[in-house]
Amino acid sequence: MSSHTVERPLDNQTVTLESTPVTPGNRSTSRWIAPLLEIVVAFVALAIFLAWSGTIDVDPLDRLGQVSGLAGLQFRFVLLGLVLIAVVLLAARIRQGAGVALAGRLATAAISGLAGGLVAGGVLVALRGTSWALHANHGDSGVLIRWAEGLLRGESMPSNYPPLSVYALAGWTWLTGEPAGFALQDVQIIGVALFAPLAYLAWRLVLRPGWALGIGVVSTLPLIDPHKPYANLALVVFIPVLVRFLQTVRRADQASYRKLLLGGAAFGVGFGLLFLLYSGWYVWSAPGAVLALLLVFPWKAAPRKGVALVAVTTAVFALVSIRHLYGLLRGAGSTKDQYFYFDVFTDPAYFSMWRTDLPGPVGVWPPLGELGGVGLFTIVLVIGLAVALGLGLRRTVVIAVVACLAGTWLLRFYFASRMYAENAVQLYPRTVAEILYCLLVLTGYAVFLAVERFGVPRPRFALSGKVGLPARIGLLAAMLLLLGSAGSAIADRHMPRNDDSVGFLAWVAQVNRMPDGRCSPYVPADACVTQYDKLREVKVPPRKR
Structure with missing residues (x-):
């Protein structure tokens, strides 16, 4: 049976979707x-x-070891x-290329997994030899460790702080039997590893595979923070889930009440967990x-269906x-954030780079x-x-x-403008992450709109034949080069360094004595x-080779 394409309205547009040959037995199966x-x-x-990254054997405190480790990851x-x-090329030769679309789709998903693993592998190399997490038991890491240990003793944590990451740390500590300071290393590595694949899968709710990788994953690169990955991870998933929710609201007239109520419950759970x-x-x-x-x-x-969907979502979110x-x-009215770090004293209109809120001299800032x-x-x-505004003003995205x-x-300028009078920061510099992420998403989506509007050649993603194969291979190769280069740079910044960079976090983990008195084997x-x-x-002098 020949293949075909299916067209459906999406935000006042017509989108060509991938499709499989339709038979009574495969209609529902292929959907899931x-x-x-x-x-x-x-x-x-x-x-x-x-x-595989765990097999890299280098001295993370020796610069030659760091470079060798990065090269091993690459x-x-x-x-x-x-x-x-090679799998995609092979699929193009089998059954007249009938599986090339699925192979390309899965290869794109796999690249998101590799991208997350590359940065997490860099953290593995940086922490080789020590059981401590980044920053050991100091700073924010120390606070999380103490809260997790308190939960295991039956104590409570402050209710105004998002609890999921602390409960995850406490649960992993209980499950592994390790000290919370050691379990935090696993939580940090897992958290940063999930950045790229979760961003890809979240944007797949809205975009096709290639665009989900090119827009969704690439936009997360400036936000990856191995020290506290949970905060920005919530952001990169929240935005596409919000877009999908708004799309569902907009098309409420096309769905039954049963489907809307189930969807509202799912959105409520998702928004609640991210919150x-x-x-x-x-x-x-x-x-x-x-x-x-x-x-x-x-x-x-x-309107009634829209209200039902929003009401169910809100109720489940609240529960x-x-x-x-x-x-x-x-x-809200009494909590005051008075952490006046370097970013508080710089131009509040600057948003192009998020350096994190770590202390220490930063030189000329903003650049x-x-x-x-x-x-x-x-x-x-x-x-x-x-x-994006010019070509897609009516698009839900x-x-x-x-x-x-x-x-x-x-809100950034509102809180910043009140900082002098109230002597409170109220976390306003952290808005840089959301502003930058939104602008990167819009820039990527502008490319998508331009391709769609002006007919720039793109793969048709047909299941039969080899239509679009060169473009598909080009996309995979380009994404591998970009994500590989960016992942290596992010990993390099977190290699142990005794300076004012983020590498100091890994340095602290290496030279901080462990509870049993042991040290990292790379530290005298x-x-x-x-x-x-x-x-x-x-x-720490370089080890003799």
Whole structure:
């Protein structure tokens, strides 16, 4: 039976979808099998890469060892990537290319898994020899460790802090029997490993595979933070889930009440879990999300169905997150954030790079820009915003992301403007992450809109023949090169360094004495310390080879 394409309306547009030959037996099966395979393949690729990364044997405190470790990670990444490309080429030769679309789809999912594994593998290399997590038991890591240990003793944690990451740490500590400071290393590695595959799978709710990888995963690269991965991980998943929810609301007239109620319950659980993982993004996104909901709500087509969907979603969200939601609202008027770090004293309009909130001198910050203090990267983002608005003003993706961007932008300046009078930061510099992420998504989506509008050649993703095969291979190769290069750079920044970079986090883990008195085998016994103020004084000479 010959293949065909299916067309359906999506936000006032016509989208050509991948399709399989339709028979009574495969209609419902193909609908679920392919997405399930994508999920499985993404996480299998991640697991394979992480397991293989654990075989790298280098001294992480020696710069030659660090470079060799990074090269070893790249070798594994490229080799596995070539295997994926070979699988797609092989699929094009079997059964007249009938499986090339599925092979390409699974290869794209696998690349997201490899990308997550590459950064996580870099953290594995950086922490080789020590059981401590990044920053050991100091700073925010120390706070999480103490809270997790308290939970295991039957104590409670502050209700105004997102609890899911702390409960995950406590659960893993209980399951493994390790000290919480050691279990946190596993949680950090797993968290950063999940960045790329979860971003890909979340954006697959909205976009086709190639675009989900090119827009969804690439946009997360500046936000990857192995030290506290849970916060930004919640952001990169929240935005596409919000877009999907708004699309569902907009098309409520096309669904039955049963489907809407089940979908609302699923969205409520999803939003609730993300809220428990990190709730800050809900605060910044709230004005924009409400505005976007009002704009896409089916006021004429199906207002009752729209209300039913929103009501169920809200009710389930409240049930899932009630304790933290109550604690957050109760402390809203009295909780003051007075952590005045370097970013608080810089230009509040700068958003092009998120350095994290670690202490220490940073040199010239923000970096000098070429056009009135604005850099070329920012100009590209501005152009992307303009193109996305110009070509897709009525698209749900553009409405949702632009609304969240605008709301976050306004709240940033509102809280910053009150900082002097109230002597409170209120976490406003963290809005940089959401502003940057939204602009990167819009820039990528602008490319998608331009391709769709102006007919730039693209693969048709047909199941039969070899139509689009060169473009598909080109996409896979380009994504491997980009994600491999970015992943290596991120991993390199987190290699142990005794300076003011983020590499200091791994340095602390290496030279911080463990509870049983042991030290990392790469640190002389007399160089291991327990006092945080002495860590910068530690000198570890390169080992003789």
